[in-house]
Amino acid sequence: MKTSIVGFPRVGELRELKFATEKYFRKEITAEELEKKGKELRTKHWQLLVDQGIDFIPSGDFSFFDATLDTAVLLNIVPEKYQALQLSPLETYFALARGYQGEAGDVTALAMKKWFNTNYHYMVPEIDDETELKLVGDKLFTNFNEAKAAGIITRPTIIGPFTLLKLATYHGSKQADDFYEAAIAAYAQIFDQLAELGCEWLQIDEPALVLDLSPAEVQQFKGLYQTLLAKKGNLNILVQTYFGDVRDAYQELIALPFDGIGLDFVEGRKTVELLQEYGFPNDKLLFAGVVNGKNIWKNNYQETLTLLEKIQSFGDIVLNTSCSLLHVPFTLANESVLAKEVTDHFAFAVEKLAELNDLKKIVTDKEGNQRLLDTNIALFGQQRFSRNEQVAKQVEALSEKDFVRQPALSERAIVQKDKLKLPILPTTTIGSFPQTKEVKQNRAKFKKGEISETEYTIFNQEKIAECITFQEKIGLDVLVHGEFERNDMVEYFGESLAGYLFTEKAWVQSYGTRCVKPPIIWGDVSRSNPITVAYSKYAQTLTEKPMKGMLTGPVTILNWSFPREDISLRESTLQLALAIQEEVLDLEANGIEIIQIDEAALREKLPLRQTDWHSEYLDWAIPAFRLVHSKVRPTTQIHTHMCYSEFADIIQDIDNMDADVISFEASRSNLDILDALKAIDFQTQVGPGVYDIHSPRVPSIEEIEATIHNILNKLPIEKIWVNPDCGLKTRGVPETEASLKNLVLAAKKVRGGI
Structure with missing residues (x-):
């Protein structure tokens, strides 16, 4: 059994990226110095994941502002008004993210919206009828090569074409499916370049699959990937979903020739039910999101083991986070004020890596790692705090009139x-x-x-x-x-x-x-x-x-x-x-x-x-x-x-x-x-x-x-x-x-x- 994470926090243990980027905005450091800081953080994080025993290590999830924006820029989805500024690539990128007002012109920023049901905000790609969707960037490849140079083979990650085009706004007569053909060509080119670099796995994030999808949208997804996956060659493709279950598209999803499918078992209320009803192909890896990537409470190992017993019969499982660890703090190591009796109940990003390893050890050798399980069971057997009975009574006593203002x-x-x-x-x-x-x-x-x-x-x-x-x-x-x-x-x-x-x-x-x-x-x-x-x-x-x-x-x-x-x-x-x-x-x-x-x-x-x-x-x-x-x-x-x-x-x-x-x-x-x-x-x-x-x-x-x-x-x-x-x-x-x-x-x- 192997371990994986969907993504990792990128701002750094002590917000190093935030401070470096803001210095760049204030012109206190150069673009080269900012890029250097980014490379330092990426390398540090990859090595941390290696040291923590994670088997599938993502790359490409690092961003100076937003991953959806990164994907849009990679694929030339940059409206003409930003290109007309004739700024450097990095300056154009930040003009899209923050707007620009200066000698080159005056433009507002792209729209910004909440990323599904999280407090993270993504930049909304803008597409018009003149947009020429094609591969123009190299971030995905340079990040992979950086890690490879450090002796670490990573799994690049990118927002998938279905989600990217579904989240974009359109100014003109064309809509998402008008750009599918161009998207297929661009992603196929990504496949080829990664394969040439020695990449074994590519993670394609398709969180839009957990939304309400019409039959027509499901068929669009199916048609898009039937054509695209025919071009993957020897590259293994993981389609990663999160923030819910994929009930509207599950049967179509498992029938497609993906090599791995990432499913959320934390927020996906029907994920187990879908496996039980429709099965899971034995020629694919199931990346099982069993460690919560959005909350900071420690994983209940006994509950997770019970869940794994239900799904292990469906084939090979990779222990995974339910979503990117971007949504939780970096580490508990810097918390010196909270008592150990309190922090024992928490797991931030680094600690969740340890949880994945613990679960792997228990599953593969329960007898040899019974102590890990016993310690976790004892923690969850404790009474954390004393209830406030007065508050409980106040809530219980509420009636309909308490919720109505007059007049x-x-x-x-x-x-x-x-x-x-x-x-x-x-x-x-x-x-x-x-x-x-x-x-x-x-x-x-x-x-x-x-x-x-x-x-x-x-x-x-x-x-x-x-x-x-x-x-x-x-x-x-x-x-x-x-x-x-x-x-x-x-x-x-x-x-x-x-x-x-x-x-x-x-x-x-x-x-x-x-x-x-x-x-x-x-x-x-x-x-x-x-x-x-x-x-x-x-x-x-x-x-x-x-x-x-x-x-x-x-x-x-x-x-x-x-x-x-x-x-x-x-x-x-x-x-x-x-x-x-x-x-x-x-x-x-x-x-x-x-x-x-x-x-x-x-x-x-x-x-x-x-x-x-x-x-x-x-x-x-x-x-x-x-x-x-x-x-x-x-x-x-x-x-x-x-x-x-x-x-x-x-x-x-x-x-x-x-x-x-x-x-x-x-x-x-x-x-x-x-x-x-x-x-x-x-x-x-x-x-x-x-x-x-x-x-x-x-x-x-x-x-x-x-x-x-x-x-x-x-x-x-x-x-x-x-x-x-x-x-x-x-x-x-x-x-x-x-x-x-x-x-x-x-x-x-x-x-x-x-």
């Missing part, structure tokens, strides 16, 4: 309009302002005990005052305090919630150079003390304008944490909702009349199959949000914010959240959501983002003005707010100030022209 939205809109007296097209921001080096240093000094709490607070209050002065000066209508006290929109709240644990260095890539450090839900959750009240109350004393209280909603807190596995996601979310409800009512009692409860990650745990959307998720996720604000006064205006997901297909459910105002990320998706809002006569006031904050470029007044007019062409003016598409935490101060000035001036110009 109705239309009545609240009238009283809020009279109370707040805002102009048409009110302007605001999503919440956070740039976290400068000084802001981060102040927080770090306080955490290390180098400054007192008073000194820490005074600094933050000074920054808040500066932020409010700026907002008033440029004329924003609804202000924010800037969130200078916050490290992360989930971790900050978790620090005041009982039942949470925090790591020191457990960073996970969210997109590009953006990394997050998800907290861990260890036990029952309750609010220990007020979280945001003091700073929001202070900020309101500095202005006559409305000050938004800024909170993170319960669904997002859950989705951006590592959740428990011993209770349902529903129960965990309701615990969080009750805790945040207390904070909402405290803000209201302290004079905050507008409260934003962000649900940026609402869609993240939405089941990938539409038949499961309501029963398994929306039927409790939407009510959990309503529970948070159901007790506030009619005059208190509730906002929420959502970003970087496809919301059009759940837009009615979003309207049912019963917020008063919802802001959406919309700029990178070219305001596509407007049609969905119009189609259902969306009742909630809405703020579609008018410019992209994940790019350093500054939008002009005319650009934002045109965007506002595009919005007004589809939605009534009395329902529209004007705001950026997300928080400004990651941006620099000069570009933020310039962009917001232009935003306010554009809104005023539109008002003046009406």
Whole structure:
């Protein structure tokens, strides 16, 4: 029996790639120096996998920004406006990822969306009728040769043509199947070049197979690979799926001449059932995803062995991760604060490699490795923590009326309009302002005990005052305090919630150079003390304008944490909702009349199959949000914010959240959501983002003005707010100030022209 992983974290043990790439952006290092750092990390990671005894070692999963973007660039899927800049290949790559504004021209970045049901974001390839899909890059081959030069034979990995073309956006009359022939030729060329280099296996990722597929799409997949696999020669092809089961295409999949098939036994609810019903070919390797690549809890060996007993009869098995380890932190080795009694229950990426090896040893020689199994059984036999009976009773006592706010939205809109007296097209921001080096240093000094709490607070209050002065000066209508006290929109709240644990260095890539450090839900959750009240109350004393209280909603807190596995996601979310409800009512009692409860990650745990959307998720996720604000006064205006997901297909459910105002990320998706809002006569006031904050470029007044007019062409003016598409935490101060000035001036110009 052999071991394998789908992919490995690429930012490095201590985020080395993030810091090197950001230095490159700031022109502090050259492209050559950045490439050198990338090569160092790749080699280090390959050797780590060798040392940990992994048999199938991936290459090609390393990326300076995003693997889907890498595949698009490899295959010449680069729109003309980026090619026209005539930049170097690396600069063009980053222009696609981040936008570009300089002497060569001015272009926005590609759209960015959530990668299936994860918190990772991928860059959406853009294809028009003139796109010539062909092999033009060499990344896959140079990475393989790098590893080979180090004495390591790897298995290159690439996004498959079916998934790539399904996820792309199309500008023109052509659609995915119009590019199948070109894709087959390009991938066949990849086969040939890898075979010439001495490559034995190629991993082709086709996660789109776990989605709802129509019979026509299944036939498209079948036809695509019947032709393509005829060209594979002696190269072994592994088709890798993850994030669910492949029930719609399983029979077609196992009939195709793949040499290996990777199936997810963690999130794939019907994977075992599919094997039992239809079997598995004895001429293929089954890459069994039995170690969870998305959560940080240790593998229960006894449960996994029971699973393996069910499937071993179907042929040769390779022990595999359920998905790429990109979605978990690098290693527990850097965690010095958490007690061993706690960390014994966790496995990050490096530790999951050890789990694969343990399972291999137990399966192949149980008698000789009984100690490994006994230790794991003893761990899972322990009681981790004591339940909070009060929290359990609160959740149990909830009734239907706890999830309904009175009066109705239309009545609240009238009283809020009279109370707040805002102009048409009110302007605001999503919440956070740039976290400068000084802001981060102040927080770090306080955490290390180098400054007192008073000194820490005074600094933050000074920054808040500066932020409010700026907002008033440029004329924003609804202000924010800037969130200078916050490290992360989930971790900050978790620090005041009982039942949470925090790591020191457990960073996970969210997109590009953006990394997050998800907290861990260890036990029952309750609010220990007020979280945001003091700073929001202070900020309101500095202005006559409305000050938004800024909170993170319960669904997002859950989705951006590592959740428990011993209770349902529903129960965990309701615990969080009750805790945040207390904070909402405290803000209201302290004079905050507008409260934003962000649900940026609402869609993240939405089941990938539409038949499961309501029963398994929306039927409790939407009510959990309503529970948070159901007790506030009619005059208190509730906002929420959502970003970087496809919301059009759940837009009615979003309207049912019963917020008063919802802001959406919309700029990178070219305001596509407007049609969905119009189609259902969306009742909630809405703020579609008018410019992209994940790019350093500054939008002009005319650009934002045109965007506002595009919005007004589809939605009534009395329902529209004007705001950026997300928080400004990651941006620099000069570009933020310039962009917001232009935003306010554009809104005023539109008002003046009406």
